[in-house]
Amino acid sequence: MKYHKMVENAQKPNGFWGKMMIRAMNKGHSELTDWALEHVGIQSDFHILDVGCGGGKTVEKLCGMIGGGKVFGIDYSELCVEKSEKLNQKNIMCGKAKISRASVSSLPFQDGSFHLVTAIETYYFWPNKLGDLKEILRVLKRGGKVMLAFEMLKSKEEPDKWKAVEKRLGIKAVSRGEINEILLHAGFQNIRTYIKSGTSWLCAVAEKE
Numbered sequence: 001m002k003y004h005k006m007v008e009n010a011q012k013p014n015g016f017w018g019k020m021m022i023r024a025m026n027k028g029h030s031e032l033t034d035w036a037l038e039h040v041g042i043q044s045d046f047h048i049l050d051v052g053c054g055g056g057k058t059v060e061k062l063c064g065m066i067g068g069g070k071v072f073g074i075d076y077s078e079l080c081v082e083k084s085e086k087l088n089q090k091n092i093m094c095g096k097a098k099i100s101r102a103s104v105s106s107l108p109f110q111d112g113s114f115h116l117v118t119a120i121e122t123y124y125f126w127p128n129k130l131g132d133l134k135e136i137l138r139v140l141k142r143g144g145k146v147m148l149a150f151e152m153l154k155s156k157e158e159p160d161k162w163k164a165v166e167k168r169l170g171i172k173a174v175s176r177g178e179i180n181e182i183l184l185h186a187g188f189q190n191i192r193t194y195i196k197s198g199t200s201w202l203c204a205v206a207e208k209e
């Protein structure tokens, strides 16, 4: 019961169970995020956007990796914006981070704003995946990268692995091939995908020409 209430809040955290879920995600996605970030080179002056920033842990990590750059986080959940701002209070005060309430489908940034866009465990929920990736492409600079991280990778060995969570949330686990294809279709280049052995983690990195 407790588990189900929390899982239902992964999509758009809200209320008591949303708070519980945010706490669990900040902890539970930390290792996946660290591994995925190993696949992108981050420079000190980078401007970075974290889409679906949840409780703000990735924004905090990214702030620790840059110097004069800036990290933006967006999430369409009011509670996530509140919690991300709380966690990143110091980074916000010194102008290093900014959190906004927004949807991935309509990013409140000008064309060519970012060197890197990260999206950890959020893609499954996006309403228009192809259009939303094109929106990310729009806000990237030329040569900028998107990095998508997933822990729900489809498995031939365990076809039912994600069945319960897929049913409960109305989402689908992803395959390496389909992520490659949709990134290509959205207009990205130099697409690389990585799977961490012994896990169901997938990281995809792609560039804007």
Ligand SMILES: C[S@@+](CC[C@H](N)C(=O)[O-])C[C@H]1O[C@@H](n2cnc3c(N)ncnc32)[C@H](O)[C@@H]1O
Residues within 6 Å of the ligand: 010, 011, 012, 013, 025, 026, 029, 051, 052, 053, 054, 055, 057, 058, 074, 075, 076, 077, 080, 102, 103, 104, 105, 119, 120, 121, 122, 125, 126, 127
């Ligand atoms: C499973 S949580 C992951 C949060 C965070 N990235 C992490 O790794 O802990 C998914 C997040 O994506 C956000 N999200 C889902 N759909 C979104 C959309 N269309 N636009 C913006 N944020 C969205 C949710 O509110 C939630 O915070």
